[in-house]
Amino acid sequence: MTVTASRSASHTSLLQSTARATLSSAMTRSYHSDDRVFQKLRAAGKTSWDEQADPNASFDQFILRPFLEASLTALNRPLRDLAALEFGCGSGPASCFLAARGLKVRGIDVAPTALEMARENAAQRGLHIRFDSADICQLTDEPDRYDLIIDGHCLHCIVREDHRRDALTAIHRLLKPEGLLLIECMIAHPDLVVKGNYRIDEWGVLSIKVEDSAGVEGAFESDGGWFAPHRRLRTAEQLLAELTGAGFAIHYQHARQQSDSRKPMLMRIRAGR
Numbered sequence: 585m586t587v588t589a590s591r592s593a594s595h596t597s598l599l600q601s602t603a604r605a606t607l608s609s610a611m612t613r614s615y616h617s618d619d620r621v622f623q624k625l626r627a628a629g630k631t632s633w634d635e636q637a638d639p640n641a642s643f644d645q646f647i648l649r650p651f652l653e654a655s656l657t658a659l660n661r662p663l664r665d666l667a668a669l670e671f672g673c674g675s676g677p678a679s680c681f682l683a684a685r686g687l688k689v690r691g692i693d694v695a696p697t698a699l700e701m702a703r704e705n706a707a708q709r710g711l712h713i714r715f716d717s718a719d720i721c722q723l724t725d726e727p728d729r730y731d732l733i734i735d736g737h738c739l740h741c742i743v744r745e746d747h748r749r750d751a752l753t754a755i756h757r758l759l760k761p762e763g764l765l766l767i768e769c770m771i772a773h774p775d776l777v778v779k780g781n782y783r784i785d786e787w788g789v790l791s792i793k794v795e796d797s798a799g800v801e802g803a804f805e806s807d808g809g810w811f812a813p814h815r816r817l818r819t820a821e822q823l824l825a826e827l828t829g830a831g832f833a834i835h836y837q838h839a840r841q842q843s844d845s846r847k848p849m850l851m852r853i854r855a856g857r
């Protein structure tokens with residue numbers, strides 16, 4: 585893995601004086617930056633997260649769609665009225681896709697602009713979807729509620745070890761015993777290149793350059809700029825171990841390169857309890 589990482593003296597001493605697990609769980613970032621992405625998308629007349637990076641993406645042709653289609657086929661059950669939860673639903677492309685196929689869908693997100701866009705997108709399609717402002721790490725609803733739980737690039741947004749544990753515990757509790765968890769997640773790999781506006785540390789905490797570090801937990805200085813923890817890039821093996829450690833059985837896994845092979849790979853996982 586090619587890593588560009590330099591740190592301020594205070595960050596370095598924090599590194600040296602803190603146990604590894606404690607350090608990585610002490611680093612997070614406010615989620616406000618993701619909402620700013622949705623604000624910019626909306627101002628540009630765009631409707632979904634994927635449209636930022638992929639010129640071929642649209643609200644209906646979202647990146648996760650082929651995996652969802654294949655997974656619904658693999659479910660081999662009538663879809664009507666199956667209960668689905670999408671955490672980190674963003675502006676709702678996957679939630680709308682599922683609702684249009686007859687599932688009863690609830691989408692949750694922590695970004696207010698994303699939720700406003702999701703409600704607008706569902707209303708324009710005549711779809712009834714419950715979109716709630718909620719953090720998957722703190723979801724304490726009653727157990728065994730969902731036949732399907734989906735993650736379209738949210739799990740890698742959860743940086744801290746304790747938050748990730750809380751999220752996986754909640755997902756495990758909410759999934760019905762015969763239910764299916766679908767994940768698409770960025771992962772680290774040996775050819776990963778991190779430079780410019782990004783830094784990565786030895787625990788896979790990917791940080792991004794920020795204008796203002798005030799109040800941002802885990803912010804550090806590097807090469808004259810401020811960086812803040814942004815994403816968590818496990819390797820494939822680490823991600824699978826994290827899921828099995830949280831009690832999930834892995835049914836399917838596939839990792840693929842993005843068009844630029846120096847970027848994080850994308851891993852697709854189907855899992856159950």
Ligand SMILES: C[S@@+](CC[C@H](N)C(=O)[O-])C[C@H]1O[C@@H](n2cnc3c(N)ncnc32)[C@H](O)[C@@H]1O
Nearest residue numbers: 618633672673674693694695719720736738741
């Ligand atoms: C990369 S975006 C993907 C959005 C959407 N799934 C899509 O594919 O268009 C990740 C989303 O996860 C949300 N998110 C991050 N952490 C979250 C958390 N702890 N609970 C719920 N949503 C979260 C962000 O606000 C953001 O909308």
